[in-house]
Amino acid sequence: MRAALTLRGESLLSRANPLTKFVAVFLITLVLALSIDWVSATVALGFELLLFPLAGLTPLLLWQRGWPLILAAALGGWSTAILAPDTGTILLDVGIWSISSGSLELGLGFMLRGLAIALPAVLLMSCTDPTDLADALAQKAKLPHRFVLGTLAAMRLVGLMAEEWQTIGMARRARGVGSRGTPLQRIRATLGQSFGLLVQAIRRASRLAVTMEARGFGGAQRTWARESTYSPLDIWVLVGGTLIAAAAVAAAIGAGTWNLVWAATG
Amino acid sequence: MTGISAKQTPTTSKKSWRVVDIVVAALIAVAGGVIFWAWSQGANVITAPLNAVYPPLTGLYAGGWMIPAVLGMLIIRKPGAALFCETVAATGELLMGSQYGTTVLISGLLQGLGAELVFAAFVYKKFNLPVALLAGAGAGFFCGLNDSFAPWGWNIAYAAGDKAAYILFTAISGAIIAGALSWIATRGLAKTGVLSSFASRKAATEPVFS
Amino acid sequence: MTPNRVGGVRPAGVTAQGWAWRHAGRPRPAVQGLDLDIRPGERVLLLGPSGAGKSTLLHALAGVLGDANDDDGEAGDSDESGSLLIDGQPPRAQRGRAGLMQQDPETQVILSRLGDDVAFGAENLAVPRAEIWARVHEALDDVGLGHLPLDHPTSALSGGQKQRLALAGILAMRPGIILLDEPTANLDPAGVLEVRDAVGRCLEKTGATLVVVEHRVAVWKDLVDRIVVLQPGASNDSAVLIDGSPDQVLEQAKEMLIRAGVWVPGHVPATRPRNSAAARAPGSAGPGQLLLAAEKLAVSRERPRRRGFKTLPPTPVQSGISAQVRAGEALTVTGPNGSGKSTFALTLAGLLKPVAGAVSATLELSAGAGIDPYAWKAEQLISRIGTVFQEPEHQFVTGRVLDELLFGPKHLGHGEERVDELLERLRLTSLVDANPYTLSGGEKRRLSVATVLAAHPQVLVLDEPTFGQDANTWAELASFLSELLDAGAAVVSVTHDREFSSVLGGTELALGTPEMAAS
Numbered sequence: 001m002r003a004a005l006t007l008r009g010e011s012l013l014s015r016a017n018p019l020t021k022f023v024a025v026f027l028i029t030l031v032l033a034l035s036i037d038w039v040s041a042t043v044a045l046g047f048e049l050l051l052f053p054l055a056g057l058t059p060l061l062l063w064q065r066g067w068p069l070i071l072a073a074a075l076g077g078w079s080t081a082i083l084a085p086d087t088g089t090i091l092l093d094v095g096i097w098s099i100s101s102g103s104l105e106l107g108l109g110f111m112l113r114g115l116a117i118a119l120p121a122v123l124l125m126s127c128t129d130p131t132d133l134a135d136a137l138a139q140k141a142k143l144p145h146r147f148v149l150g151t152l153a154a155m156r157l158v159g160l161m162a163e164e165w166q167t168i169g170m171a172r173r174a175r176g177v178g179s180r181g182t183p184l185q186r187i188r189a190t191l192g193q194s195f196g197l198l199v200q201a202i203r204r205a206s207r208l209a210v211t212m213e214a215r216g217f218g219g220a221q222r223t224w225a226r227e228s229t230y231s232p233l234d235i236w237v238l239v240g241g242t243l244i245a246a247a248a249v250a251a252a253i254g255a256g257t258w259n260l261v262w263a264a265t266g
Numbered sequence: 267m268t269g270i271s272a273k274q275t276p277t278t279s280k281k282s283w284r285v286v287d288i289v290v291a292a293l294i295a296v297a298g299g300v301i302f303w304a305w306s307q308g309a310n311v312i313t314a315p316l317n318a319v320y321p322p323l324t325g326l327y328a329g330g331w332m333i334p335a336v337l338g339m340l341i342i343r344k345p346g347a348a349l350f351c352e353t354v355a356a357t358g359e360l361l362m363g364s365q366y367g368t369t370v371l372i373s374g375l376l377q378g379l380g381a382e383l384v385f386a387a388f389v390y391k392k393f394n395l396p397v398a399l400l401a402g403a404g405a406g407f408f409c410g411l412n413d414s415f416a417p418w419g420w421n422i423a424y425a426a427g428d429k430a431a432y433i434l435f436t437a438i439s440g441a442i443i444a445g446a447l448s449w450i451a452t453r454g455l456a457k458t459g460v461l462s463s464f465a466s467r468k469a470a471t472e473p474v475f476s
Numbered sequence: 477m478t479p480n481r482v483g484g485v486r487p488a489g490v491t492a493q494g495w496a497w498r499h500a501g502r503p504r505p506a507v508q509g510l511d512l513d514i515r516p517g518e519r520v521l522l523l524g525p526s527g528a529g530k531s532t533l534l535h536a537l538a539g540v541l542g543d544a545n546d547d548d549g550e551a552g553d554s555d556e557s558g559s560l561l562i563d564g565q566p567p568r569a570q571r572g573r574a575g576l577m578q579q580d581p582e583t584q585v586i587l588s589r590l591g592d593d594v595a596f597g598a599e600n601l602a603v604p605r606a607e608i609w610a611r612v613h614e615a616l617d618d619v620g621l622g623h624l625p626l627d628h629p630t631s632a633l634s635g636g637q638k639q640r641l642a643l644a645g646i647l648a649m650r651p652g653i654i655l656l657d658e659p660t661a662n663l664d665p666a667g668v669l670e671v672r673d674a675v676g677r678c679l680e681k682t683g684a685t686l687v688v689v690e691h692r693v694a695v696w697k698d699l700v701d702r703i704v705v706l707q708p709g710a711s712n713d714s715a716v717l718i719d720g721s722p723d724q725v726l727e728q729a730k731e732m733l734i735r736a737g738v739w740v741p742g743h744v745p746a747t748r749p750r751n752s753a754a755a756r757a758p759g760s761a762g763p764g765q766l767l768l769a770a771e772k773l774a775v776s777r778e779r780p781r782r783r784g785f786k787t788l789p790p791t792p793v794q795s796g797i798s799a800q801v802r803a804g805e806a807l808t809v810t811g812p813n814g815s816g817k818s819t820f821a822l823t824l825a826g827l828l829k830p831v832a833g834a835v836s837a838t839l840e841l842s843a844g845a846g847i848d849p850y851a852w853k854a855e856q857l858i859s860r861i862g863t864v865f866q867e868p869e870h871q872f873v874t875g876r877v878l879d880e881l882l883f884g885p886k887h888l889g890h891g892e893e894r895v896d897e898l899l900e901r902l903r904l905t906s907l908v909d910a911n912p913y914t915l916s917g918g919e920k921r922r923l924s925v926a927t928v929l930a931a932h933p934q935v936l937v938l939d940e941p942t943f944g945q946d947a948n949t950w951a952e953l954a955s956f957l958s959e960l961l962d963a964g965a966a967v968v969s970v971t972h973d974r975e976f977s978s979v980l981g982g983t984e985l986a987l988g989t990p991e992m993a994a995s
Contacts, residue, residue, distance in 0.1 A: 022368070029368050033418035072365035079321035080423045106423050117367035117418065124368070125361050131588060150288035151296070151354050153586050158296050158358075159631060160582055164870075166777065170827040171870035174863035175927065176887045178854035191447075192873060195454060198297070199869065199913060202341075202460045205293040207583035209286035214538040214576035215586070215597035215645060218285045225595035225608045261417045284542065457875055458913035463542070467501045 011056030013237070014127040019136040020234040021128060024241025025120040031245040032116050037259040038105070040252035041112035047244045048119050055127035066122055073114035081107025109259070116248075130155055135228040145222060153212060157204055161197060168196045281390075283344050286463055291342050295351040298334030299358020322421075322428050325410060325435030329443025331355075331373075332405035335381035337448035339401065340393050341455070343465040348385060348401065352378025369418040373409065380408030381444075393466070395474050398449035399441045406440020407433060485682040487516035488573055488652030490537065494558035497532055497541065506532040510558070510715040512704065516652070519679065519686040521696050521722070524706035525736040526916050526946070529715065530689040533706075534655045536560055537687065538576035539567035562653065572601045575646030579658040579944070581635045584642035590616070590633075591626030593641060597649040608648070615644035618681065619674045634813055636667025640674045647678055653685040654678075660695060661944040664813050664972050668695055675699070691946050693733075694741040697722050705729060737918075737946030745951035747979045751962045763804035767841040767935055767966050768824065768849070768861070773797040773833035775819045792831045793819055799985050801935055801966045803840075806957075806982030809970045815987040817970045818866070818939050824968065825863040825937040826850045841934055855887055862933035866940045868924035869913060877915075877923060878908040884931035891932050898926040901956070918949035925953065929960075936960065938969040942976050954979040 013021065032044055052062060081103050089101045099107075134152040138145040177189055212218070252258040316323040338351030356374025364370040384401040385393075410433030413419040421432055455461050456469035492512040498505040507529035514520055522530050535541050542554065560566070562573055575597070577584060587593045594612045603611065616622045619640040633641060639659055646654060656675065660668040676699050679686055688696055693703075703725040705718040718729045726733070726740060733740050774795035781788045794816030801807055801824070809817045822828045824835055826849025836847045837860070845856040852860070865871055874880050881898060885891035899905045902922040907915065912923060921941070928936070936957075942950050954976055957967050961980065971977055977984065 026368050029418070033369065033416075036423060066363070069363065069365040076420050079324075079421075103423075110423060114365070114420075117369060118365050119367075121360055121367040121370075122363050125363060130361065131592065146283070146285065147288055147292075147350070150285065151292040151357075154289050154292035154296050155358070155361075156585070156588050156631075157293055157582075158300055161297060162300070163777075167865070167867075168870050170822060171863075171865045171867075172873060173827055173854050174825065174858065174865070175871050175873050176854045176858040176884050176931065177873055195451060196870065196872070198294075198451065198455065199458050199460050200867075201293050201297055202290055202455065204580070204583055205290040206286055206460070206463060207578060207580055208586070209284075209289040210535065210538075210540045210576070211578060211584055211642075212289065212586055212596075213285045213540045214574070216571040216600035216649060217596070219571060219600060219602075221602045222600050223598075223602045223605055223608065225592065225599050225605060225612070227605070261422050454875065457911045459911070460913070462499065462501055 011054060011127055012233075013051075013055045013123075014129070015231070016127075016233045016237045017136055017140070017228065017230050018128045018133040019140050019228075020230065020237045021124050024237050025124045027241045028120055028245050028248075029117050031249055032113055034261060035249075035252060035259050036106055036109045036113060036261055037252050037257040038109040038112050039255045039257045040248040041109060041116045043251045044116040044244055044248040045112060045119070047247065048116065048123065051240075052123060055123050057123065057126055062119075062122070066119065069118040069122070070115065073111045073118065076114045077107040077111025080110040109257075132228070135224070135226060139224055139228040140230075146218060149217070150209075150212070153208055154205060157201070157208065160204070161201055164200055165193070165197055168193050168200075172196070281345055283342075283346075287342050287344055287347075290464070291338050291347055291351050292354055294338045294341065295334045295354035296358045298337070298351065298355035299362065322424070322432035322435055325406075325432045326439045328406060328409055328436040329402065329439035329441075329445075332377050332381065332402060332409065332440050332444035333448055335378045335405050336398055336401050336444045337451060339381065339385050340398060340448055340452040340469070341461060341464055341466050343390065343393060345386070345390055346382070348381040348405075349375070349378040352381070352405070366418075366420075369416075372416070372418070373412050376408045376412045377405045380404035380406070380440075393452075393469070394472065394476065395446070395449050399445040402443070402445025402448070403437045403441040405444055406437040409440065410434075410436035485650050485684055486652050487683050487685050488562050489516040489685065490514040490560075490562055490653070490687075491564070492558070492560045495536075495560040496555075496557045497529070497536060498555040499532070500554040505529075505555070507536075507706075507715055509713065510560070510706075512716060512719075514685060514687065517683050517685055518702060519700040520688070521693065521700040521703045522687060522689045522706065523691070523693070523703060523733065523736075523738055524717070525708065526918070527708045528706040529708070530706055531657050533560075534576060534657045534687065534689060537562065537567050537653065538574050538655055539570070540576070572597065572649040573651060574653045574655055575649055575651035576655045577639065577642050577646060577657065577659045579661050581638035581642070581662060585630045585633075585638050586645070588630055589626065590621070590624055590628040590630055590641065593630055594644045594648050597645050601649055611648040611650070612644075615647040618647055618678050619644045620670075634667065635663045636670040639663065639667070639671045643671070643674055643678065647682070650682075651684060653687065656686070656688040656690070658690055658944070659688070660690065660692070666812065668692075672696065672699065691737065692739045693722075693726070694739065697726075697741055705733070734947065737948035739947050744975055745947045747951050748955035748958050750958050750979070750981050763802075763964060765803040765840055766800055766838050767803055768801040768835065768837050770797055770799045770820075770824055770835050771833050773799075773820065773823060773835065774831040775816055775823045775828065776831050777819050777822075777828065779829075789831055792816075794987055795832065797833070797985070797987065799824070801968055803934065803966050804961055804964045805966060806961055806977070806980035807966070807968045808977040808980065808982065808984045809968065809987065810972065810977070810984055811987030817987055820987065821937050821939055821968060821970045822863070823850075825861050825935075826852055826857050827863060858884055858928070858931040858933060859888055860933055861935045861937060862928035862931060864925055864928050864936070864938040864941060866943060868920035871924050871927065872912040875911050876908070877904060877910050877912055880912055880923060880927050881930050884927065888931060891930060894932065895930055898930055902926045902952075917944065918946060921945055921949055921953065925956070933965075935966045935968065938967070938971075940970055940972070942971060942973045950976070 028044060032041060081099050091099045091101060130152060134148050137143045138148040172193060334355040335348040335352040339347040352374045356370045360370050381401040381404050384404040388397055414421045414429040414432055421429060452466060453470045456467060461467045492510045495510040496505045496508040524530055562570060567574060585593055586596050591612055594615055595608050598608045598611050621640055660671050672695055690696055700722060703722050704716055706715050707717040718725050730740055734743060774792035776790040776792045778790035780790060797820055809821055811817050823830050829850050835849055837849055841860055845852050849861060873883055881895045882892060904923060941953060957980055961967055967980060
C-alpha cells in the first residue's frame with residue numbers, strides 16, 4: 001500500500017537528506033498552525049504546489065493520492081464553521097448548528113490551513129525512501145539504532161501483510177464466513193480477519209527477529225555500509241522551507257488577517 | 267537447573283527490550299499504521315453523518331487510532347511500549363499520506379503518552395481489563411486534549427463546551443475500542459501460542475480484574 | 477581445501493555435554509541430555525521426528541535462544557542445563573560465529589534493497605565500511621545473485637532467490653558454522669536445487685561447518701558426511717539416537733526413519749491405490765459427471781484499480797485457461813512459480829473474480845445456486861466447493877478444534893453427524909479441545925482438510941497440500957483423497973509433487989505458457 005505513495009525515480013528533492021526535508025516541512029506546519037487565516041494558508045499552499053514537480057509529482061498524481069486529504073480538509077472546515085463561537089452576521093441557525101460570517105471565515109481559513117499542512121507531508125513522503133529516512137534517523141538524529149532498524153525491518157512486512165489480508169479474506173470465505181451481510185456481521189467478520197492477520201504478523205515478526213539476531217543485530221556497536229550525508233542541496237531545502245514559512249506570515253500580517261489560534265478561539 | 271552458559275554473558279534486565287520485543291512492537295505499530303490509514307480514510311465516510319449532526323460526536327470514532335498503544339503494551343509489557351508503538355504507528359500513517367500532515371507525529375506521541383502514564387502508574391505490573399480500559403481512556407483523553415487545545419488541533423476553534431464533549435467522547439472511545447478490544451485480542455493471541463516468547467504468554471489465564 | 481585462508485573463515489567446532497533446554501511456559505524440555513561433538517568443517521544432517529528439538533538446537537547454536545531465566549525468575553521461564561559450546565565458548569558470546577537460515581523465505585529477508593540486506597550482518601559486526609562492500613559483492617557472486625544491481629528490491633525475488641540472498645547475508649559475516657533450519661521446505665523443486673547447490677559451492681569455498689535440519693534426506697545426502705538422528709527428550713535416554721555416515725545411518729535406521737515420517741531416499745510411502753471401478757456413492761453425482769468448467773479464463777489476484785474516474789482491469793498473470801472438473805476425477809494443476817496456478821485454482825473455486833472468461837457450475841453442482849460460483853453466498857459455496865489453503869492457519873475461525881469442525885455444519889444447519897467420523901478418520905479425536913493454532917504442522921494440515929470436508933462439498937480444491945509435510949502426513953493425505961475420489965468427489969490440486977499427483981491419477985493442467993488447455 002505504501003508503494004501507492006512513494007515514487008521510484010530520482011527527483012531533485014529525493015536526493016536531499018530526509019532529516020532536513022522533515023525539518024523544513026515541520027517548520028511550515030508549525031507556522032501555519034499558529035494562525036487560522038486564509039491568507040497565510042493560501043500563500044503556503046501556492047508555494048507548495050510549485051514545489052511538487054521537484055518531488056516528481058504531477059497534478060493528476062496529486063489528485064489521485066491526495067483526494068482523501070482534500071475531502072478531510074473540507075469536513076474540518078465545515079465542523080469549525082458550525083461550531084466556532086459566532087461573530088458577525090448570523091448566516092444560518094438551525095438548532096445546535098449556527099454559521100455566522102465570522103465562523104464561516106474561520107471555517108474557510110481552517111480548510112485551507114488543513115490542506116497547507118497535509119500536502120507538504122505528502123510531498124515529503126513521496127520523495128523520501130524509508131531506508132534513507134531510517135539511515136538519517138539513526139546516523140544523524142542519533143536515535144537508538146536497534147529501534148530504528150527494527151522498525152524499518154518490520155515495515156517491509158507490511159506489504160506482505162496487505163497481500164495476506166486478502167488471502168485470509170478468501171480463506172475465511174472458503175470456511176463460510178461471509179464478508180457480506182448486515183453491518184454487525186461485517187464488523188465481526190473484519191475483526192475475525194484482523195485477528196487472523198495479527199497472529200500471522202506476530203509469528204512473522206518473531207521469526208524476523210530471530211533472523212536479525214542471528215545476523216549479529218542487537219549489539220551496541222555497529223558500522224554503516226551507507227553513510228547518511230548532508231549536501232549543499234540540504235541548505236537550499238532549509239532556506240526554502242524558512243522562506244515559505246516567512247512569506248506566509250508576512251503576507252498574513254500585511255493583509256491584516258494574521259489571527260493567532262488562541263486569540264481566534266477566545 | 268542452572269544456566270551455565272547463560273551466566274557468562276551479561277544478563278539482560280527484565281525491563282530492557284530484546285530484539286524480538288522491538289520487531290514485534292514495531293510490526294504491531296506499523297500494522298496499526300495501515301489500519302489507521304484505512305481508519306482515516308474510513309473516518310471521512312463514517313464520521314460524515316456524525317459530523318453533520320454534532321461534530322464532537324466524531325470523537326467516538328477516535329479509539330481506532332489508539333489500538334497500537336494499548337495492544338503493544340499488553341503484548342510486550344516493557345516500559346515505553348505504548349509510547350513507542352503509537353509513535354511508530356503515526357510515522358506509518360505519515361508515510362502513507364496523512365490528512366493531519368506531520369502533526370500526526372505529535373498526536374501519536376501524545377496518545378502513546380496517555381496510555382503509557384496509566385501503565386506506569388501501575389508500575390508495569392498490572393495488565394488486566396480495568397488497566398487496559400484506563401489506558402485506552404488515557405490515550406483518548408490526551409488525543410482529545412491535543413485535538414482541542416494544540417494549535418494544530420482540528421477542533422481548536424470549537425467553543426469550550428463542545429471541546430469538553432469531544433474530549434469525553436474520545437476518552438470513552440479510547441477505553442472501549444482501544445482498551446477493551448486490545449485486551450480481548452491479547453487473550454486470544456495468548457491462547458494461540460504466538461506470544462510464547464513474551465511476558466504476556468499467560469495473558470489468557472490471568473484474572474480479569476486483579 | 478585450505479579452509480583457514482579462503483575468505484578469512486575459520487571453521488567452528490561444536491561440543492554439547494548433557495545439554496538441555498526448556499522453553500518458557502512449556503512443561504517439558506525441548507532437548508534433554510544432548511551429548512554431541514561436531515568437528516570443524518564437518519557437515520551434519522540432523523534428523524528426527526517433530527518434537528525432537530532440532531530447531532531448538534539450531535537456535536541455541538545461533539545464539540538466539542535468549543538467556544535462561546532472564547524474565548522475572550518465576551517458574552515457567554526457560555531453563556538451561558549442561559553446556560553447549562562453539563569453539564569452547566557459549567554461542568551467545570560470539571556474534572557472527574554462526575549463521576542461521578530458517579524456513580520461511582519472507583522472514584529471511586531483512587531490508588528492502590538487495591545490497592543493504594547482505595551488508596546487514598557485517599554492519600552489526602562493526603566491519604569497516606570499505607570491507608563491507610567487498611564482502612557484499614563477493615557473497616552475492618558466491619550465491620549466484622551477483623548479476624543483480626545492489627538497489628534491486630528484495631520483494632521482487634523468488635523464494636529460492638530470497639533464500640540464496642539470506643545465504644549471502646550469512647556469508648558476509650564470515651561465519652565458521654552455517655546452520656540451516658529446513659531451508660528448502662517452502663520452495664518449489666527448482667528453488668530447492670538452487671539453494672542446495674549454492675550452499676554446496678559456498679562450503680567448498682570456505683570450508684565452514686554445516687548443520688542442516690531437513691526431512692527430505694535425498695536433497696542433502698550427497699552434501700553431508702554425517703547424519704545425526706535425535707529423539708524427543710526422555711530424561712534417562714540420550715538425545716542422540718543414531719550417529720554415523722549417511723549410508724550407514726540410512727541402512728541401519730531406515731525403518732525407524734520411515735516410521736518417524738522422514739523422507740528416506742528411494743522410498744515412496746505406501747498409499748491407498750485408486751479403485752478404478754469405484755462404486756457410486758449414493759446421493760453424489762456419477763463418475764465422470766461434469767461439475768465445474770473454466771472457459772478461456774484470465775486470472776489475477778489484483779482487483780480492478782480506480783485511477784481518477786476510470787476503472788482499470790488488473791493485468792492477468794495467466795489467460796486462456798480452459799479446464800473441466802468432473803466427479804470422481806482428479807485434476808492436477810502444475811507449472812513453475814509465477815505461472816498463476818494458485819490464482820487459477822482460487823478463481824475456479826469461486827474465491828476470485830475472473831478477469832476474463834468464465835467459471836460455470838453445472839446444475840449437478842450448483843443445485844439452484846446459480847451458474848457463477850463467485851456470486852454464491854459463503855454458505856452456498858462451502859457446501860459445493862471446498863478450498864484448502866496452503867497455510868492452514870489462514871482458515872482457522874475459532875479457538876478450539878471441535879468448534880472448527882462444527883463451524884461449517886452449524887452454519888449450514890446440517891452435517892454435524894459427520895464430524896465424529898472426520899475426527900476419527902484424520903486422527904484428531906485426542907485434540908478436540910486444543911487451540912487450532914497450537915497444533916503441529918501435520919495436525920494443522922489434517923484439521924484444515926477436515927474442516928473443509930465437514931461442509932460436504934462435491935468439489936475439493938487444494939493449494940499445495942503436501943508442501944513441507946512429513947512423509948506420514950503425506951501418505952495419509954494422499955490415501956484419504958484417493959478414497960474421496962472413489963466416493964465420487966472431484967479433487968483439484970495445485971502441486972509440484974509428482975508422486976502425489978500420480979497417486980490421485982486423473983488429468984494434468986500444465987500452466988506456464990499463455991495458451992493452455994487440459995491435456
